[in-house]
Amino acid sequence: MASRTTKGIKHGVGYFEVALHGARIDGSSGAVNHIRINAYARKNTPDRPFGVANDYIASTLGVAAGLPVPPGTLFGVYGGGFNYASLAFGDRGDKPPPIIPPKFCEERPWEACGIIAFDQWIHNTDRHDENIGYLPDVAIAAFDHDLSLANETKSEEEAQALLVACQDSPVKFHCLPPHLKDVSHFGEWCDRIGSVTRREIRRVVTTTHSAELVSADLRDTLIMFLEHRQSRISSFIEKTRDQYVSVDSWTLDLKEVESGS
Template identity: 25%
Template structure:
């Protein structure tokens, strides 16, 4: 018989009783779980900022992402840390494309729309965590936005309207209604959510204010035009809609 609910994806390895006022009124402990740690690379100054910003924005529109935080490595470098997802003590392996599409097609559509918004061209099978008993999460956004090295900032001064160049799930025929739903979610994302993510990256020393202002304009402009950006990107797939000359996926 199939499981009715998904199993927990985070395994707690040890528990320590809380004996002070932080214990609260309910049963609670300090728990230890494994974390994935990605350290700042000095040649890629925007790596951590991109992870933080995209994690916050994906969560704001309802896409499944792991909770992430900034930590400090013993060698002094800042790191992006997220909890390990495992099943029966084994880390979830890389996703198999067709398996995840069959199980979570609407989420794949959401990832495609989100990646069009934040210019993430590094979405492939290994940028999802997936297990049929646990669920699915989007991961690895370090090269989104201006790129981990900031290479696209000069381009953003000229245009914010560029089409996403590549996506590992572009040819999977994502459900049209799901594409439309997630485009609506992006278009209606409040500027306050964008500002909170950018301000947090700045406050943590990951993103200079001038670069934050550039990304704010980029995210604002692209969310307002997300229908066009997604439509333009999936245009080569227009045949699966049923007609190659349909003017837009987003027309009623």
């Protein structure tokens, strides 16, 4: 499905754009090329001082659970500190248009259930039609998770207080539940999210502490928050059942999933 420019150096695969760059280098398994890949970078701002940590933690755990989340990483910036970069989703580098939620839920109910379950886990209150990318017959991407977890709290104390207060709160007014007709996939996604081990959760969150993005106290609160919510996703879905207005018969028998060790 790849396409190239006339110069033969850019490969648009429908998901990410990759450009060959520079000389080949010999590796143990053969020739390797330097490449350039389009990416989006997030930095902290006074209004969102935990945006980088939020996005890195949530997105990395989403990848671990098998969600269609573009992979990313923390990177050091000139002058100190870290930003978060994620691969830019789109057709040959172009950002896809906003999704049409009814069409998306009709055509991709499995992914829709996954995104809803994931947002319940990370307490993402900012899912909307412009942070779900959808290229029919090619790929899906859920991105922009800076308003999950600690959200836009301004201090460590506020962030810890929010996490404690919201640990048992379901996410309401999500953009997808009103349009979802097939809820049969929630059980699988609860299992997938529950399979992410505590060791992986702690590794990811501890990375943000090592990068001095969060304090030791906030690190510990984030770990507690994620481990606590991980096994309660089904109850959050049940508590928001009234939002699934397009479901004719609610036949789910969701059980709490024991989180990974």
